[in-house]
Structure formats: C-alpha cells, structure tokens
Amino acid sequence: MLKTPRTKLRRVPNRGTHERARIDAILDEALISHVGFVHDGRPAVIPTLHARVGDEVLLHGSAASRMLRALAHGVDVCVTATLIDGLVLARSAFHHSMNYRSVVLYGTARPVTGDDRLAQALEAFTEKLVPGRWADVRAPTRQELKGTAVLALPITEGSAKVRTGPPIDDDEDYDLDVWAGVVPLSLTASRAEPDPRLRAGIAQPPYVR
C-alpha cells in the first residue's frame, strides 16, 4: 500500500524504505510535521504538531486554520516529518551532507468529529508532548472540544528516508589532509522552567526531566 508511483524511491533508493515499522518510529519520535497543501493552486507548508494513533496521523489544527477552514470533505495533503541526526563533514565540499531520518506521507486528511474522538486526539497530542501528562491535567470541556480542530490522515501512501554513518568521499580524496567525520545532533531537553505563576508547593512531576 505504501508504495505507489508517487512514493517510488527514485533518488539514492538504498536510503529509502516503505516499511511501516520504520515509518512509525520516525513519526513517533518527531514532535512536529510540515503539512503541505494546495491553496488557490499554490503550495503552502505549515508546521504542525502531530500524533500517530494506530494507522492514522492526527494533525493539530491550531497551526493550520487556513487549511482547516471549509474542508468538511477533506484536503489533499503531504505530511513530512524530519529528524536531524548529524552534520556529515566530507573531505570535499561536494560530499558534505546531513544524517537524518524523514517520512513523507500523502493522502486525504479529514476532520475528526465527535466529542469522544476529539478528546482522544487531545489526549494523543498531550501524551505526545510529555508521556504521562494527560492524567495530571484538567480534561477538556465540551466548549474546548468544539474549538479543537484536528485532521486525521490514514497512513497508506508514503516512505521513509534515512541517512546514517560517515561521509562517503571520492576514493582519491581519502588521502587528503582534511579532517572528516560526523557531528551528531539531537533535539535535547534542558532544565524545566516552572511557570512564574505556579502556585507554591507544587512539585515538579517526574516526567519533566
């Protein structure tokens, strides 16, 4: 299913895969996606919080209100999630690169409706940000659910691409007097900053490192 003419891996195909497990792992690790859609015949790309739930990717609508307006019948989207893993320093300028993992999904995203499904989506987004958080926070009201725009995209057409490892230089360049290697990069949390308006006596929960 995931492999279609549109998702056939053309360029450096050995870096690509249609394996669901690989795709899911990247979607689950990436905090945000970039959602592309066509607006008045022209492309638009908006960063959006997403959460995978089973065979769907849920897209938080708050960042994509334009996309979500008047879209009761669904919208053709491309959802791309990218993790940056490192800078790849080769001996030649030409072979510099990055290590990364990315997923590109295509399909029709449809609005999530109904209080139960919207509440489940809010739970998925909250747990995505910080696993364990949902149980501690005030649950959404009916009014808040009404104000929550969520799109669901089935995971049916897409692929993942991964680059790992050291630079690949031209054979003759390995003799050059140039340092080469990888600088690993990762999205890293630092010490939590309590809300200045936090009430006294509330302990920092364990899921906030």
Added chain:
Amino acid sequence: MLKTPRTKLRRVPNRGTHERARIDAILDEALISHVGFVHDGRPAVIPTLHARVGDEVLLHGSAASRMLRALAHGVDVCVTATLIDGLVLARSAFHHSMNYRSVVLYGTARPVTGDDRLAQALEAFTEKLVPGRWADVRAPTRQELKGTAVLALPITEGSAKVRTGPPIDDDEDYDLDVWAGVVPLSLTASRAEPDPRLRAGIAQPPYVR
C-alpha cells in the same frame, strides 16, 4: 513587500511578524527547510538544506530532484523553516503548546546557473553546516558543479511566527494543583565522530566542537 494577502497574519497575529531581521535570524539558525510545491496538482513537501545569501534563500537540490526536473522556468514553492524551542505544559490539556520560531516564504524558485554562482552556493551550504569549513575542504570540480542542483528563492513574500514564554491558562485554572511550565528544547551537538577511514595524524579542527 513581505506582507501580501497570502501572508497576512490571521491566527494569533500578535505572534507574527513581517520584519526582515526576525525572518533572517530564523532562516539562518534553521539547518533545513521544508519545501512545498505542487506536483500533478497535488502537494509535495521535501526536507532540504537551505542557506540564506542576502535577499535569497538557496535550496539544495539533492533532496528535491523531482522538483528540480524540468524546471528551467522556475517553480512555485512555499519554503518553511521551523525551530523547536520548548514544550509548553499548561494546567489544562487544551492549552498545551510548543514554543517555536518559524518562517514561511512564498515565491518562485529558479535554478542557479553558471559555475561561479554554483560554487558560491556550495560555499554557502558548506559554511551553513559548519562555519569555517569551506577553507579546509577540496573545492568543487567543474563536473561536481554540473551535478549540483540549486534553486534560489527571493525573500519577497513571507512572515515569521514565534511563540515564547510560559503557558497561558484560563484564569480559573491557575488555582489547580497541577505543575505548569516550559521544558526548553534545542538541537544540540555532541562529540564529533571521526570518519573510521580518517588518516592518522589529522587533528580535529576547532570548528568541530
């Protein structure tokens, strides 16, 4: 120029700006962009290394070969760069959010041609990955320049959006017995990994932390 009907800030407009200095700072810090374009009437979004040079954003073509094929006359794109700055933990599920900085640019991207301009683009990409690197590496050959696909997008239509600071809760929720605050996130480098094929006696350069 940057403000057009398409880039008018609709949602939470106080988070948005058309200021060039703010836009440039985000473009310069972000390592990659997500480039959206329309392919056979449908949206596609591809992660791509970019480098701002003056009033243009250069897009590395290696990740976007499909976009670059047969595009001598330019392609309508939306280029979005996003920096993730933190998880925003509110007292209610509904007000959970992220701190981020993002730029969305619209326009027509055109192929960069000519050895000089292509070499300048490769220099910009190399220096973007690691400032100071260009002087140390083997310069591109004529053949490599021929194999380098680069698109240039003028910075003329776009906007930036920034969310910073603590959660914004509903007034009555500040009394709840729920921890609230921000977990800062940033893309962080760790110790460089020398290429296993690195020749003995080559010191790690100072620009590789």
